[in-house]
Amino acid sequence: MKQRRTGLLLLIGVIIVLALLPMLVNNYWLRIATGALMWAGLACSWNMLGGYAGYINFGHSAFFGLGAYVTALLMGDKLAWPFFATVPAGIVVTALFAIMIGAPTLRLRGAYFAIATWAFAEVLIQFTSVMDFTGGIGGIGLPPFLDERFFYFAMFGAAALTYLITWALFERSRFGLKVKALRDHEPAAEAIGINTSLVKLQTFVLSAVTASVFGAIFAYWVTFINPKSVFGGDITDQMVVMVLLGGLGSLWGPALGGVGLFVVNRVIWMYWGDTAFYIAILGAAIVLVVLFMPNGIAGLFSRDGAKSGAVLDKAVGKVVGDGQGGPN
Amino acid sequence: MVPALDLFLQTLLNGLLIGGVIATFTIGFQLAFGVLHVIDFAVGGWVVLGGYLGYYMAAGLGVDGFLAIPVAFVLFGAIGYLIGPILYNVRNSRTARPELMALALTFGLFTLLRGGMLTAWGFNTHSVPTALSGESLAVGPVTVPLIRVAAAVFAIAIAGGLFLFLYRTRYGLAIRATAENRQNAALMGVNIRRLSANVYGLYAGITAMAGVLMGAIFSVNPEVGLRYTLFAFFVAVLAGLGSVGGALVAALLLGVIEAFVATYVGSSYSLLAIFATLFLVLLLSPSGILRHGL
Numbered sequence: 289m290k291q292r293r294t295g296l297l298l299l300i301g302v303i304i305v306l307a308l309l310p311m312l313v314n315n316y317w318l319r320i321a322t323g324a325l326m327w328a329g330l331a332c333s334w335n336m337l338g339g340y341a342g343y344i345n346f347g348h349s350a351f352f353g354l355g356a357y358v359t360a361l362l363m364g365d366k367l368a369w370p371f372f373a374t375v376p377a378g379i380v381v382t383a384l385f386a387i388m389i390g391a392p393t394l395r396l397r398g399a400y401f402a403i404a405t406w407a408f409a410e411v412l413i414q415f416t417s418v419m420d421f422t423g424g425i426g427g428i429g430l431p432p433f434l435d436e437r438f439f440y441f442a443m444f445g446a447a448a449l450t451y452l453i454t455w456a457l458f459e460r461s462r463f464g465l466k467v468k469a470l471r472d473h474e475p476a477a478e479a480i481g482i483n484t485s486l487v488k489l490q491t492f493v494l495s496a497v498t499a500s501v502f503g504a505i506f507a508y509w510v511t512f513i514n515p516k517s518v519f520g521g522d523i524t525d526q527m528v529v530m531v532l533l534g535g536l537g538s539l540w541g542p543a544l545g546g547v548g549l550f551v552v553n554r555v556i557w558m559y560w561g562d563t564a565f566y567i568a569i570l571g572a573a574i575v576l577v578v579l580f581m582p583n584g585i586a587g588l589f590s591r592d593g594a595k596s597g598a599v600l601d602k603a604v605g606k607v608v609g610d611g612q613g614g615p616n
Numbered sequence: 617m618v619p620a621l622d623l624f625l626q627t628l629l630n631g632l633l634i635g636g637v638i639a640t641f642t643i644g645f646q647l648a649f650g651v652l653h654v655i656d657f658a659v660g661g662w663v664v665l666g667g668y669l670g671y672y673m674a675a676g677l678g679v680d681g682f683l684a685i686p687v688a689f690v691l692f693g694a695i696g697y698l699i700g701p702i703l704y705n706v707r708n709s710r711t712a713r714p715e716l717m718a719l720a721l722t723f724g725l726f727t728l729l730r731g732g733m734l735t736a737w738g739f740n741t742h743s744v745p746t747a748l749s750g751e752s753l754a755v756g757p758v759t760v761p762l763i764r765v766a767a768a769v770f771a772i773a774i775a776g777g778l779f780l781f782l783y784r785t786r787y788g789l790a791i792r793a794t795a796e797n798r799q800n801a802a803l804m805g806v807n808i809r810r811l812s813a814n815v816y817g818l819y820a821g822i823t824a825m826a827g828v829l830m831g832a833i834f835s836v837n838p839e840v841g842l843r844y845t846l847f848a849f850f851v852a853v854l855a856g857l858g859s860v861g862g863a864l865v866a867a868l869l870l871g872v873i874e875a876f877v878a879t880y881v882g883s884s885y886s887l888l889a890i891f892a893t894l895f896l897v898l899l900l901s902p903s904g905i906l907r908h909g910l
Binding site: 338342343344346389392393396397398399400402403404406407408410411414415417418471521525528532536563564565566567568569570571572573574575578579582583 | 649655657702706709711713715716717719720721723724725726727728729730731732734735738842846849852853857882884885887888891894895898899
């Protein structure tokens with residue numbers, strides 16, 4: 289009980305600091321804070337499916353990018369939609385694509401889903417690079433709106449909403465129990481009457497749609513997007529690292545991992561600029577976390593965090609023939 | 617003959633020849649999946665590393681690119697042999713989600729390879745020079761680059777050797793048994809862990825050899841790894857994950873689709889076409905359309 293009160297106080301403190309931040313820091317740091325909030329939110333959105341449902345999405349950048357491109361296209365000279373009207377449009381488009389990708393592949397093993405999502409993101413890069421209406425490789429510009437505070441609060445609102453939804457749906461409702469049940473034992477979940485295909489699809493669509501909202505705000509914020517900058521594999525890599533680092537399937541893990549990695553990213557960027565070395569670091573981080581810290585930072589603090597020590601032993605070299613290796 | 621027909625035949629032949637090379641590493645990929653139950657995102661990374669080995673051996677030592685093929689097999693076979701047990705341990709660990717963790721591991725490995733290669737060698741594109749580069753062979757109205765013919769011959773030899781090994785040796789039997797039911801195979805005395813290491817090593821070696829050829833036919837830079845990973849996935853989905861027989865057919869089909877789209881529509885659309893086919897197959901027949909089992 290006492291722990292819970294400390295947690296609540298901490299949360300209120302964080303929210304107050306975040307709400308007052310624009311008055312405390314200059315635009316440079318506000319931009320960094322905006323980016324950190326975006327990544328914390330994106331990590332949470334990836335975690336919905338990856339952490340709670342146990343399906344790895346290696347093409348989450350596709351949905352981030354779809355949100356960005358829909359906003360960019362609708363706000364362009366010809367249509368000139370207002371920003372807030374483009375967000376729901378992006379949500380609808382993203383949801384449709386998520387259903388299209390998810391409906392056939394979520395019924396299968398996780399491997400097929402991983403393949404399909406990864407390929408989908410790669411193909412969107414190709415598609416937007418060859419099509420004229422998306423501006424090709426050169427990309428597409430948006431009407432500039434240079435109000436850092438607006439974007440800070442937009443990202444703040446979107447991130448807060450994402451975490452609120454995650455908390456309410458996955459931690460505090462029957463739906464969350466269903467999702468966790470199918471993650472832990474899918475046949476058993478089906479046996480007690482859960483429509484696992486539907487639950488997985490709902491989770492996937494929710495996860496995709498939240499990513500698209502961040503994509504929409506991002507596009508308006510940076511005022512210029514191209515295929516690599518919003519669909520690029522590095523974006524997904526970063527989300528995967530953030531969630532693995534923070535802790536799969538935990539509510540606060542992705543926030544910690546997201547903000548932490550984003551700070552590392554900015555430091556590297558300050559010293560070396562855009563470097564391919566960062567991609568290598570991301571890859572090494574995934575490998576190291578999987579091998580030595582499979583429960584992430586959150587796992588170190590949770591009560592069953594003790595398990596991670598045992599897992600380490602396994603990774604370093606014991607033979608286990610527990611029959612868990614069969615397909616699915 | 618009619619020029620249009622010539623072009624058609626030319627495209628078909630090109631596609632089949634490339635498909636043959638794709639087949640070599642996708643067969644290995646399927647084999648690794650069958651035994652380890654992990655889809656290996658790093659497959660494109662091994663292809664590219666093979667290509668770079670060929671390029672650096674030719675540029676640095678001045679030897680013919682073909683000499684890199686056996687070196688690639690030994691070098692990357694050894695590396696794969698070392699990685700195999702790690703992958704096996706993660707896949708069979710008692711974490712909540714071993715399948716997911718193993719998938720993340722290969723994805724991380726792929727990202728590490730790609731980032732490492734970009735850092736070390738940059739975005740420049742290189743080609744592997746060989747004795748046959750630039751030569752071509754005329755078959756009736758159709759001319760074929762000799763290097764592609766050599767690559768296809770190599771592919772047939774590798775695939776043939778692999779099938780003989782799988783179906784005519786005791787160790788091949790052990791591999792097939794493990795792919796079919798690992799528990800029963802273990803009960804029959806197969807050391808699954810050691811077998812996984814060997815299979816992953818074999819697969820990494822073959823993939824790197826195919827990479828040398830791909831580097832000689834096309835060219836190599838760190839980013840093309842994504843393309844080869846997509847190829848392997850395409851074949852896996854079409855053939856059904858783990859199916860070795862179907863992989864050969866699917867790889868040839870892939871080569872032909874790619875060649876036709878590149879010739880008649882434009883090479884920038886070939887990945888789109890491949891994905892469209894892949895998605896259609898997932899939608900209509902999710903367990904693959906060429907499934908025969910191992």
